[in-house]
Amino acid sequence: MNTPPASTGSARSVRGTAVAAALAAVCLLAAGCSGSGSDGSDSGEGTAGAGTGRIKVALITHGAKGDAFWERVRKGAQAAAAKDDVELTYTSDPDAAAQAALVRDAVEDKVDGIAVTLAKPDAMKSAVAQARAAGIPVVGLNSGIDEWRSAGLMSFFGQDESTAGRALGDKLDTLKVKHTLCVIHEQGNVALEARCAGVRKTFAGETDNLYVDGTDMDTVTQVVAARLNQDATIDEVVTLGAQFGLAAVKAVDESGSKAKIATFDLDNDIVGAVKSGDIQFAVDQQPYLQGYLAVDSIWLYRSNGNFSGGGSAPVLTGPAFVTKQNIADVARFAADGTR
Numbered sequence: 001m002n003t004p005p006a007s008t009g010s011a012r013s014v015r016g017t018a019v020a021a022a023l024a025a026v027c028l029l030a031a032g033c034s035g036s037g038s039d040g041s042d043s044g045e046g047t048a049g050a051g052t053g054r055i056k057v058a059l060i061t062h063g064a065k066g067d068a069f070w071e072r073v074r075k076g077a078q079a080a081a082a083k084d085d086v087e088l089t090y091t092s093d094p095d096a097a098a099q100a101a102l103v104r105d106a107v108e109d110k111v112d113g114i115a116v117t118l119a120k121p122d123a124m125k126s127a128v129a130q131a132r133a134a135g136i137p138v139v140g141l142n143s144g145i146d147e148w149r150s151a152g153l154m155s156f157f158g159q160d161e162s163t164a165g166r167a168l169g170d171k172l173d174t175l176k177v178k179h180t181l182c183v184i185h186e187q188g189n190v191a192l193e194a195r196c197a198g199v200r201k202t203f204a205g206e207t208d209n210l211y212v213d214g215t216d217m218d219t220v221t222q223v224v225a226a227r228l229n230q231d232a233t234i235d236e237v238v239t240l241g242a243q244f245g246l247a248a249v250k251a252v253d254e255s256g257s258k259a260k261i262a263t264f265d266l267d268n269d270i271v272g273a274v275k276s277g278d279i280q281f282a283v284d285q286q287p288y289l290q291g292y293l294a295v296d297s298i299w300l301y302r303s304n305g306n307f308s309g310g311g312s313a314p315v316l317t318g319p320a321f322v323t324k325q326n327i328a329d330v331a332r333f334a335a336d337g338t339r
Contacts, residue, residue, distance in 0.1 A: 054085055054086065054087055055086055055087065055112035055113065055298070055299065055302050056086070056087045056088075056089070056109070056110075056111045056112050056113075057081065057086050057087070057088050057089075057111060057112060057113045057114070057115065057295055057298050057299070058088075058089050058090075058091070058102075058103075058106035058109070058111045058113070058114045058115070059073075059074070059077050059088060059089070059090045059091075059114075059115045059116075059291065059294065059295065060090075060091050060092065060099060060102045060103055060106060060114060060115070060116045060117070061073065061090075061091075061092040061099075061116070061117045061141075061142070062092065062093065062094050062096070062099050062117050062119040062120070062143065063092040063094070063117075064092070064094045064215075065092075067243075068242065068243075068267045068268075068337075069241065069242065069265055069267070069287050070092065070287070071337065072267075072287040072288045072291070072337060072338065072339075073141070073142065073287045073288065073290055073291035074090050074291060075288055075291065075337055075338060076287065076288035076289060076290065076291030076292035076293075076295075076338070077090065077115070077291035077292065077294065077295045078291075079288075079292055080291070080292045080293070080294075080295035080296040080299070081295055083296070084295070084296060084299040084303075086295060086298075086299055088295060089106075089111075091105075091106075094186075096119070096120035096123035096124065097123060099116075099117075099123070099124065100123055100124050100126065100127040101127070103116060103124070103127035103128065103130070103131060104127050104130060106131070106136075107127075107130055107131050107134050107136060110134075111136060112136070112137075112298070112302055113136060113137050113138070113139070113298030113299075113301070113302065114131050114136055114137075114138045114139075114298075115138075115139050115140070115141055115291075115294035115295060115298065116128065116138060116139075116140060116141075116153075117140065117141060117142045117143045117144065118140055118143050118144025118147050118148065118151060118153075118190075119142075119143040119144070119186075119189045119190065119191060120188060120189065120190070121144050121147040121151060121190065124151070125151055128151050128152060128153065129152065132152050137154050137298060137301055137302070138152070138153050138154060139153055139154050139155045139156065139157070139294050139297055139298060139308075140153040140155070140156040140157070140158070140294075141156065141157045141158050141290045141291065141293075141294040142157075142158045142159075142191070142285075142287070142290050143158070143189070143190065143191040144156070144158075144190065144191075145158055145159070145160050145161065145191075145314055146162075146190070146194075147190070148314070149312070154297075154301065154307065154311060155297050155307060155308040155309055155311065155314075155315065156309070156314040156315065157289075157290045157293040157294050157297070157308070157314070157315045157317060158285065158290055158314065158316070158317055158318075159285035159316065159317055159318035159319055160314070160316060161190075161191045161192075161194035161195045161198065162194045162195075162197065162198040162201075163198065163319070164195060164198060164264070164283055164285070164318060164319035165194060165195040165196060165197060165198020165199045165200075165201070165202075166198040166199070166201050166202040167198075167202075167283075167319055167321075168195075168198070168199055168203075168238065168262065168264075168283060168319075169198065169199040169200070169201065169202035169203035169207075170202050170203075171262075171281070171321065172199070172203050172205070172236060172238075172262075173202070173203060173204050173205075175236075175260075175280070177203070177205055177235055177236040177260075178205045178206070178233070178235055179205055179206045179207075179208075179231075179233045179234045179235055179236070180199060180203060180205060180206070180207045180208070180234070180235075180236045180237075180238055181208050181210055181224070181227060181228075181234045181236070181237045181238065181259070182195070182196035182199055182200075182207055182208065182209050182210065182238045182240075183210050183212055183220075183224060183237065183238065183239045183240065183244060183248065184196060184209055184210065184211050184212070184240060185212050185213075185214030185220065185239075185240060185241060185244050186214050187211050192240045195240055195264060196209050196238070196240070199238060206233075208234075210223070210224065210227055212224070212244075214241070214244070217243065217247050220244060220247045220251075221247045221248075221250045221251045221254065222251075224237065224247065224248055224251035225250075225251035225252075225254045225255040225257075226255075228251060228252065228255040228257040228259060229255045229256075229257075232257070234257070234259050235258065235259050235260065236259055236260050236261070236262065237251070237252065237259050237260070237261045237262075238261075238262050238263070238264075239261070239262075239263040239264065240263070240264045240265075241263070241264060241265050242263060242264075242265040242266060242267040242269065242270045242282070243267075243269075244263065245261060245262075245263030245265075245270055245273065245279055245282070246269055246270070246273065248261045248263070249261060249273060249278045249279065260280050261278070261279045261280060262279065262280050262281050262282070262283070263279055263282050263283070264282070264283045264285070265282065265283070265284070265285065265287075266282045266284045266322055266330070266334060266339060267334065268334050268335060270282050270322075270334075271322075271327060271330070271331050271334045271335075274322060274323065274324060274327050275324065275327055275331075277324070280323070281321050281322060281323045282321075282322045283318070283319045283320070283321060283322075284318055284319065284320045284321075284322050284330070284339065285317055285318030285319060286317040286318055286320075286339065288337075288338045288339065289317045290317050293308065293315060293317070
């Protein structure tokens with residue numbers, strides 16, 4: 001995920017095919033039960049099941065302008081909004097304080113629900129509390145799987161980043177990797193830190209973290225290349241976003257390293273890189289599904305009192321490994337901007 005200036009505007013896995021994953025998650029959502037974890041009386045949310053016409057939902061993320069990942073989240077949210085006849089607004093800012101201000105703006109606008117990412121949860125606590133105090137149901141997506149309950153969010157949709165990192169570490173062991181470089185493009189982002197920490201927990205070899213400035217892709221390439229030149233024992237580079245995987249491909253070429261590359265997240269370019277072998281595999285968390293389920297869950301709560309995950313468990317959208325062996329299953333959906 002890049003972090004250039006913010007983008008604001010109007011309405012950004014489980015194994016198997018994309019259709020199977022989406023159907024499974026939607027079925028889980030539709031079957032959500034009420035009661036056990038969260039309810040309107042103790043969480044501050046307004047009355048559910050009102051069914052009083054079109055509702056307004058604000059999707060507020062830490063995404064950056066031009067980042068294809070967040071366009072997929074947004075596209076999923078728009079699809080749900082169209083299905084449910086929801087008035088959707090999308091705003092974003094990679095600066096945590098500015099993102100919190102966007103939440104406060106949504107409260108002032110008297111929206112009927114807010115879907116928010118918690119990349120830096122401490123900075124968001126006050127704004128989320130303000131929304132709940134105003135009786136606005138708030139759900140989380142993408143970032144903050146360890147913090148959404150304590151923040152008072154009603155539901156969460158995303159990938160358990162620690163689990164995803166551990167799964168990647170296990171896969172590296174099966175590939176006989178010895179020394180991994182985990183490239184973190186935004187220091188302090190809890191989701192990114194959890195991915196690399198997860199790799200370290202299960203990977204039997206050596207894991208080094210490398211922090212780079214994700215707002216400058218040329219510098220990312222240069223810093224990774226310099227590290228590969230410095231340490232020839234590194235035989236795997238793990239990046240935490242699709243565009244950084246492509247930067248790592250350039251870095252390997254420039255340095256003459258023999259290191260292989262794996263990346264989190266998926267886009268059209270990564271599909272091509274996996275097909276060509278430039279990237280060994282990608283870890284897909286299905287951002288389209290995250291946006292779709294977040295908006296749909298607010299509509300279901302408002303119209304029928306449903307709680308996704310029972311209000312106590314996250315709804316997982318990943319991880320799934322995308323490799324040469326299964327790339328054809330997701331390629332056409334990636335081309336449509338939905339995977």
